[in-house]
Amino acid sequence: MSAEACFHWGRRRITYRVTRDERRRLKIAVAPSGSVHVTAPLDAADDEVHYRVRRKGGWIAAQIEDFEQYRPRTPPRQYISGETHLLRGIQYRLRVLETEASRIYLSGDRIVIETPHTESVPHKAALLNHFYRLEAHTEFPRRLQAVSSLFASEGIQAPKLLIRPMTKRWGSYTPKGNLVLNIDLIRAPVQCIDYVIVHELAHALEPNHGPKWRWLMDKVLPDWRERKRRLETSLV
Numbered sequence: 001m002s003a004e005a006c007f008h009w010g011r012r013r014i015t016y017r018v019t020r021d022e023r024r025r026l027k028i029a030v031a032p033s034g035s036v037h038v039t040a041p042l043d044a045a046d047d048e049v050h051y052r053v054r055r056k057g058g059w060i061a062a063q064i065e066d067f068e069q070y071r072p073r074t075p076p077r078q079y080i081s082g083e084t085h086l087l088r089g090i091q092y093r094l095r096v097l098e099t100e101a102s103r104i105y106l107s108g109d110r111i112v113i114e115t116p117h118t119e120s121v122p123h124k125a126a127l128l129n130h131f132y133r134l135e136a137h138t139e140f141p142r143r144l145q146a147v148s149s150l151f152a153s154e155g156i157q158a159p160k161l162l163i164r165p166m167t168k169r170w171g172s173y174t175p176k177g178n179l180v181l182n183i184d185l186i187r188a189p190v191q192c193i194d195y196v197i198v199h200e201l202a203h204a205l206e207p208n209h210g211p212k213w214r215w216l217m218d219k220v221l222p223d224w225r226e227r228k229r230r231l232e233t234s235l236v
C-alpha cells in the first residue's frame with residue numbers, strides 16, 4: 001500500500017510517498033530526482049508517521065536543495081566577438097569572422113567562429129554546440145578511464161558512457177548501469193568533470209546521497225565537496 005502526502009517547509013512544498021513494510025524504524029529517502037520516499041513500520045499510526053516526517057523537514061529540504069544546486073545554469077548568449085565562453089574551466093574569447101564556409105576552432109586564447117552567417121545567433125550557437133560536443137567526446141572518455149581506477153577496489157566496472165545534452169543535471173547513472181554525462185560539462189574544470197563522474201559512479205553502489213554514498217565519496221575523492229562547490233559557482 002502506498003499513500004502520498006505533503007507539507008510546507010518555508011516556501012517549499014514537500015510531497016512524499018509512504019509505503020509500509022516489516023521494518024522497525026521509519027526510513028526517509030530523498031532520491032536524486034528530488035522525490036521523497038518514506039518507509040514506515042506496519043503498525044505505526046498515520047499521524048505519527050506524518051509528524052515524524054515533518055519534524056525532519058529541514059533535513060529533507062536541505063537534501064532536495066543539494067540536488068537543485070547540482071543542476072547546471074545556462075546564461076543567454078549573443079555569440080559576438082569578445083564574448084567569453086568556457087572550455088574545461090578556461091575562459092576563451094570569441095572571435096567571429098565572416099567567411100564563405102562555416103568552421104570553428106581554437107586559436108590561442110580564442111574560440112574562432114568562421115561563418116557566412118555572422119548575424120545568426122542560432123547558427124553560431126549550433127557551431128559552438130558542435131564544438132563542445134566534439135570536445136566532450138574527446139575529454140569525457142579519458143576522464144572516465146582515469147577515474148575508473150579509483151573504483152576498481154569497489155568492484156564497479158567502467159560503465160558504458162553516453163554523452164548528450166541534459167537540461168537539469170550534469171550527469172546520471174541509469175538503472176541499466178550506463179553513465180550519462182551532460183555535454184555542457186565540458187565547460188567545467190577537469191577536476192569538476194572528475195567529480196561528476198565519481199558522483200555518478202558512486203550511485204552504482206548507493207542510489208541515494210545517504211551516509212553510504214558520502215562515505216564512498218570521502219574514500220575515493222576526499223576533496224569532492226570543494227569540487228562540487230566549484231562546479232556550482234564557476235559556470236555562471
Ligand SMILES: [Zn+2]
Nearest residue numbers: 032199203209
Ligand atoms: Zn547524485
